[in-house]
Amino acid sequence: MQYYSADFLYTENKTLENYYIAIEDGIIRNVGPLAELDPEIQPAVKTFADAAIIPGFVNSHNHSFQSLLKGVCDDEDFFAWRDKALYRYSRLMNQEDLYNGALFAFGEMIKNGITTVCDFFYIHDEANDNARTIIRAARDLGMRITMARTMYDWDGAPKRFQETVATAVANTEALIREFQDEPMVHVLPAPHSLHGASVEMIEAGAALSEKYRIPFHMHVAEGQYERQMMLEKHGKSPIRFLHHIGVLNERMVGIHCVWLDDEEIALMGQQQAKISYNPSSNMFLGDGITRIKELLEAGVCIALGSDGGCSNNRASIIEEMRMTNLLQKVKFCDSTVTQAEEAFKMGTVNGGTVLGQRLGKLQPGYAADFVVMDLNDLSLQPRPYFGKHIVYSVQPSAIQAVYVAGECIMNQGELLNIPEKDIVKRVSQTWSRLTNQVAV
Numbered sequence: 001m002q003y004y005s006a007d008f009l010y011t012e013n014k015t016l017e018n019y020y021i022a023i024e025d026g027i028i029r030n031v032g033p034l035a036e037l038d039p040e041i042q043p044a045v046k047t048f049a050d051a052a053i054i055p056g057f058v059n060s061h062n063h064s065f066q067s068l069l070k071g072v073c074d075d076e077d078f079f080a081w082r083d084k085a086l087y088r089y090s091r092l093m094n095q096e097d098l099y100n101g102a103l104f105a106f107g108e109m110i111k112n113g114i115t116t117v118c119d120f121f122y123i124h125d126e127a128n129d130n131a132r133t134i135i136r137a138a139r140d141l142g143m144r145i146t147m148a149r150t151m152y153d154w155d156g157a158p159k160r161f162q163e164t165v166a167t168a169v170a171n172t173e174a175l176i177r178e179f180q181d182e183p184m185v186h187v188l189p190a191p192h193s194l195h196g197a198s199v200e201m202i203e204a205g206a207a208l209s210e211k212y213r214i215p216f217h218m219h220v221a222e223g224q225y226e227r228q229m230m231l232e233k234h235g236k237s238p239i240r241f242l243h244h245i246g247v248l249n250e251r252m253v254g255i256h257c258v259w260l261d262d263e264e265i266a267l268m269g270q271q272q273a274k275i276s277y278n279p280s281s282n283m284f285l286g287d288g289i290t291r292i293k294e295l296l297e298a299g300v301c302i303a304l305g306s307d308g309g310c311s312n313n314r315a316s317i318i319e320e321m322r323m324t325n326l327l328q329k330v331k332f333c334d335s336t337v338t339q340a341e342e343a344f345k346m347g348t349v350n351g352g353t354v355l356g357q358r359l360g361k362l363q364p365g366y367a368a369d370f371v372v373m374d375l376n377d378l379s380l381q382p383r384p385y386f387g388k389h390i391v392y393s394v395q396p397s398a399i400q401a402v403y404v405a406g407e408c409i410m411n412q413g414e415l416l417n418i419p420e421k422d423i424v425k426r427v428s429q430t431w432s433r434l435t436n437q438v439a440v
């Protein structure tokens, strides 16, 4: 058993002073007051002085390879961004590029206190080797990963993304089974979206999620164009259509869900469907503002995501918690409309909920993923308001150490498993290879 303590633990918006956490096999086994711990065990406790321990952040939506495309099409419209950055470069990436892109994205996340990432990945070449490469990058860094294995059959996208329904199901199922017994790796089916996946593909993804009792992820109603397209094609808006085909249920996690009307919000609440909200990406691409206030009132569980590195362009859940709340305040011209404590839940435990895992709480039975915050950092002063600061004022400089499954993977700004300078070198190599090819 490993024991850790700090000035206080902050979890579920409660401050627990002079508490310890006990960890075994990567799981939190016990949490309690230090004073009640057996005196013989006391010397074994690792105490972080002038520090707080919080649960690690969960990034519930990302596309790791897109970090390599930061800057390429910034400030352009969605279709220019898609065609000139995404489609153009993703055609050229080999496995080493994908690995380097994943190290880049995940390395940045760890430095921002993210302990679990869900990578929504779709460059499959009709197989699973590329997805395994992404998983390997997370493992090499010591991070927990959920692979949202995308199921894609729209023929307007690069060939590498596309699979038939039968191939997508076979590959996704094989990957789910391959990692079934690994606590650090999970696999979920992810029919891309209403524009990237056929109805049959969406139904197949939902069926896999039912078979394995796991969530399925899918982009929903990100831009207005999708709503328009669905109304023209099927006479139904996105959420109504998903309900109509029978896949709007407690296992469905809609990514974005920006363009929803009142009835769709009520339907999501009723069906216990969930959301991964990516406010910075929605702002970056000019998508709009998801109706967080109304969705919360309808009882919808909302987690947060950074989305891909070239539509944000940061990979930080602290940033997303802050943006979530500020956007609602400005939308309603009312500063009381959102609370830091709710956003903190979205960035931690709700992330676990949308991934179907026990993450984001310092509580027995949960993964031993936590972040040590330096209480002497300027951005955490004055100290009594930690629960507000952790959402509104904290800076990455306050992140002292990051632990995943009880193992330290970042300390004092240094990634412990792969040095940051090696990742920078890899990004440069990949970038020159890609640009040389584009130039040809």
Ligand SMILES: [Zn+2]
Pocket (backbone or CB within 6 Å): 061, 062, 063, 120, 219, 255, 307, 308
């Ligand atoms: Zn996305």
